Amino acid sequence: MPTDIEISRSVAPRPLPEIAAEAGIDPRHLEPYGNSVAKVSLDAASELADRPRGRYVVVSAITPTPLGEGKTTTTIGLGQAFRHLGRRGVIAIRQPSMGPTFGIKGGAAGGGYSQVVPMETVNLHLTGDLHAVTAAHNLLAAVLDNHLHRGNASGLDPWSISWRRVLDVCDRNLRHVVTGLGGRDDGNPRETGFDITAASEVMAVLALCDSLPDLRARLGRIVVGTDRGGDPVTAEQLKAAGAMCVLLREAIKPNLMQTAEHTPAFVHCGPFGNIAHGNSSVVADLIGIRSGDYLVTEAGFGADMGAERFFNIKCRASGLVPDAAVVVATVRALKAHSGRYRVVAGRPLPEEMLRENPDHVLEGAANLRRQIANVRAHGVPPVVAVNAFPSDFDSERRAIMQVAAEEGARAAVTHHVAKGGIGAADLAGAVEDACTERADGFRMLYDDDLPLLDKVDTVARRMYGADGVDPTPLARRQLESCERNGFGRLPVCIAKTHLSLTADPSRPGAPTGWRLPVREVRLSAGAGFVYLICGDMRTMPGLSSSPAVERIDIDDDGEIVGLS
Template sequence: MTFPSDLDISRATPLRPMEDVAAQLGIGEHLLEPYGRNVAKISLDAIDELSDRPRARYVVVSAITPTPLGEGKTTTTVGLGQALNHIGKRSTVAVRQPSMGPTFGIKGGAAGGGYSQVVPMEALNLHLTGDMHAVTAAHNLLAAMLDNHLHKGNELGVDPQRITWRRVLDVNDRDLRNIVSGLGGKQDGSPRQTGFDITAASEVMAVLALSTSLADLRQRLGRIVVGYTPDGEPITAEQLKAAGAMAVILRDALKPNLMQTTENTPVLVHAGPFGNIAHGNSSIVADLVASRCTDYLITEAGFGADMGAERFFNIKCRASGLKPDAAVLVATVRALKAHSGRYKVVAGKPLPPEMLEENPDDVLAGADNLRKQIDNIRLHGVSPVVAINAFPGDFASEHEAIRQVAEAEGAHVAVSTHFTEGGKGGAALAEAVVAACEEPAGFQVLYPDEADLRTKIETIATKVYGADGVSYAPAASRAIDSYEANGYGDLPVCIAKTHLSLSSDPSLLGAPTGWTLPVREVRASVGAGFVYPICGDMRTMPGLGSHPQAESIDLDADGNITGLM
């Protein structure tokens, strides 16, 4: 029997009216703003209206270092939310909104999968309520006002060679990575080299995700730095008088979006910051609402625990004041086999046939990565739960190998079949999460605000990544000194590196030691509220493959969408 596609499962799901979904959260209709039949925005008034309710247990879902195929964090997040309801616990799920770049590129969708997905998947993957487009418009308005300022005399003295603000678009397009703008006649602008990033990489998106209120959003937008004078003085969106109009564009986008899962569990979908150069987590306002609505709030952090979870703890929780009770580490047999160094996994290509054979020794050979990621959770005083995301071709002996490693490290562990069975298949994982949340909580950030930027970088590099130390390119050192002189030294750091290794080298698997983290460049997202050192070549505008998913996405004769995955 052929397993149905995600799109087929989504369309076969009986959806509850949004008023009923909101009622599960104790949110009245007066706080809902319908967007069609199956999506609604939640008014920010809900934050104050619900503030006297008890807080939910707060659980973040992360992973071991993933393969290029991903290990199913979103599916596990959704499945765990459903599973908690199966064991009698009320739960809410909070996830990021997918970018349309990957949807039309290689993924074809990012709503979870199987019987653990956010529905309707077409709405989630295509526009939703327009938040992505609002971020694009606000970002590009600032770029337009900056270029107009140059054209109209440059009263602020912006150095055209030190402009850091590019434009954005929510489509993969490598030809826009580096461009020259302002060509034509004198009235067509001032020619300069610039480029485009994907909308998820915009600092405005990070601002949206980290803002706690409309007033906070307005202030953060004003602090965005777009470039510098020849003397190194920062030029902000506030100085360009653009921040107010940007806030107007984003006013409705700041309201979280309410959807449901295949089992009608409430889901708040909001914001989608890039997982490499930003913190890669859904919004604070969504968590502030959802944390007062049910017994458990399950949210997801991008990439492995060395990246998404570290930023969740040290950036998002620092800004929100919320304290996590447990962290789930998604582990798969294929990822641990990949970390053995015996196989090569390539996105878009089938797994090597020998990798699909029963071999628990290969799993154990790659287990150092799991051990280190468990340790990374514990560094922050949070109880770890290893979720073995079961695939149909796995063997019980391989699951048992993962279980033995996790239990030896003192972590809770459970096999979960939520993809094929929905919440019922994740019941054991839900029980493990409940047990972890009952343990004494001791959450702590990894470094204090007052530590200098180099100390913050080196703390993450040595304690989380396992590096021996950090080396700084001269330009990186100068940037750090400049940022501290401008008063940005108290910001947390968001290290941009490969997600395919604990190190900065994607070819180093497992838990590499004996290496140094090379910081080649350092940039500041002052509005969002973090400094990001860059370690490696970070692509902020993806390209399309030889046969992007866009080739398969279409409408049938009845006007139904086809080709989403």
């Protein structure tokens, strides 16, 4: 099979006005960035408002191995597959962060015959949205430090400052830094640090707003710390929010591209899946939901994380109601959940893991059962997508199908990476059937009025299978501060490892008899959620011993090589 980049370069893209026209978007709403991507004006959403609403499908997964189980490829393959059933599919995915692109992943826009093209464009810079987020975020950091330097009129307590700087690279040396060193004119020395841009609250704000006025209002609500009386100090008080919005004026517009089979693809925003809510933009969905018969979007990591946040954070913000949820499962991941194997990113799978053994698949099936239940807890019909790999055996795939049947979930084996949309046609049929069900009706996991700690406890018990929550004294004080300052009605976003249902990445399967440790609480008032850090979480990744950056280069003809 050709490499991903060879497949991408073999595709002859159709003119974007044709792609837009098929989606019902008037070409006058397109703002071209070269030949392969265009910004879509926000006016397109209001113009499409009278069109019928398509079915809304979210793609999630079981708890993945460090290698990932193919949610993005499944999202793209499923979107392509609807055309083979005589339906119009549209997809919406996050923009890849260049940190992971130059780190372990090497690219993050699908693969094989289920990818967004051109591969180089989508993985490297795109239309500069991530840089705009970086600039807006760091502008607020600069205004904050200037505010301290110029007398601190707000009475901001320097020890309470939570606003760090961001950069779209993996750089462990920037996790903890001291700024303001030098003479008096060089600022006030203080400890701070950098996060990766995908973890920025500005990124989460951009992904959750539904209009330019909403973006401006949310930016103003960002809390950077508290004054000495414990009251929040906001970006609005520092007079930075307006200029931040100016920097994001173009970034709020979704990016329109196409898949290898010319399915319309919105690639917009990239909030981290284990720190922020891990979903692409509300704006793209508001346009995409009326651009086809099916809008397929992706939620980061397993259904306990990305899908839970899709349901309880993104759907709260957008008002859209999902019709079905796909849970991607692989043979290798369920074998890993048996606890018998160790999978390491960047290394080949253990040799014994590649031998035929459906019993080991069944041993790890508790995780799949839990994730099916997590989808059902929200009243959404689940569909299990068995993402086929060449190393699988039919008996092992049948074992996954057996588990899905025992749980009463629809299921289909999908070969979209090797065969494109036609390889996902069975999955598309199963999703189409599920979208007619909606028997219980969509529901949130918790009410807005529930206290924050009770919201966390609800997620921990019902999504993760925990026996409860153990907040540190610091976390308790921070939760009480959020409640006292009027943020108690916000949803919660639990930042934990994506490699386990627990906060411990070494515990596969669906463990029981454990409690969720909450180490720290941070407020994302602009984005509209409170996020809780559980276990050892990094908001700035580091590079591996053999990162993709070492393989990415440019040849004598100006072609990029090394992306994967």
